[in-house]
Every structure is written in structure tokens, then in C-alpha cells.
Amino acid sequence: MNNNTLFFRTELGNHELQARTPGFPIKQRQLLFLVDGQKRIEDMLAFNPDIEDLKLRLVKLQEMGLIATEDLKSFAMPSIFDATIQGEPEPVSSNKALPSAKALQNVRRIITMTDQTYLGNKLEFMLTDVFDVLKSTDELQFCIDRWQRAMREAGHSDLADSYMWQIRSALSD
Secondary structure, X not given: OOOOOEXXXXXXXXXXXXXXXXXXXXXXHHHHXXXXXXXXXXXXXXXXXOHHHHHHXXXXXXXXXXXXXXXXXXXXXXXXXXXXXXXXXXXXXXXXXXXXXXXXXXXXXXXXXHHHHHOOOOOHHHHHHOHHHOOOHHHHHHHHHHHHHHHHHOOOHHHHHHHXXXXXXXXXX
């Protein structure tokens, strides 16, 4: 990451600014607000002159899926969305081992946030009874399919597609 790196907010980042999740660090929220797709790291130094701290905060926002760099913005999204646009979720292979704990944590965070915001905690029991005790990729796929179906049934197909991209990204790490 150099000082000319350009960042933009993801859909999840825009949602965080609107939702103002309790407990989200104020300095992170302020930095997230500054990220607008036009400011580079060097532009943000006026707000946080400690470049190392600034870069650490930006990396944290990236890891949370709230911002991305300009080169990821032009990433070929249709190839990632192909299965979900047609309503066919791409299955997670049951021959694979479960993803890393960090990847699962990121997927759970996305499902939890969208469940609270758009579904009125409809999936709360699925998360605690199934997701939190996953033993196979089939169970993981069940949770993702159930979440995606609930989002579509609630009229949030576009959001489901957007967040599905982030879920796939988290699982590919």
C-alpha cells in the first residue's frame, strides 16, 4: 500500500455508516467516512498525520470488508455473481475441510449484520444452533443457502447478491 492508494467504501461499508453499529470504534467510523473513492492515503494524512496508524486502520477496515482498493473495484464482478444472479447458489464442496476460523467469523458477521438489519433476527436460532457448531461444509452451505433464501424472500435480492460476493471472498481466503 503506497501513499497514492485509492480506497472506496464497499456496500457493507456504506451500510455501516448508515446503521452506526453500537461498539464500532469512533476513529474507525470517522476514517470510514473519509473513504470516498477520491481520497488517497496522502489526502487522509491531514486528518491523521501518523501514517503508520492510518495504514493500520485502513487495513483493519479492509479486513472487515468495509473498504477496498481501487484495483478491486474494477474486479470482474459478473463472474463471481453468475450463480447467484440466476438464483442458483454455488455450493461449497462437501469434500473440503471447513474454512479457517477467521473466514467463518467474517461470514457469520455478514449473516448476523444482515439478519439484524433486514430480517428482524429471523436467523438468530440458525446461527446459534447450526452455524456456531459447524462440523461440515454441508452445514455451512445450509446456513448460507438459508440466509440467501431469507434475504430474497424479504425482497433484498440485490443486497443478497452483494453480500454473497463478500461471503465468497471471505471463504476464498
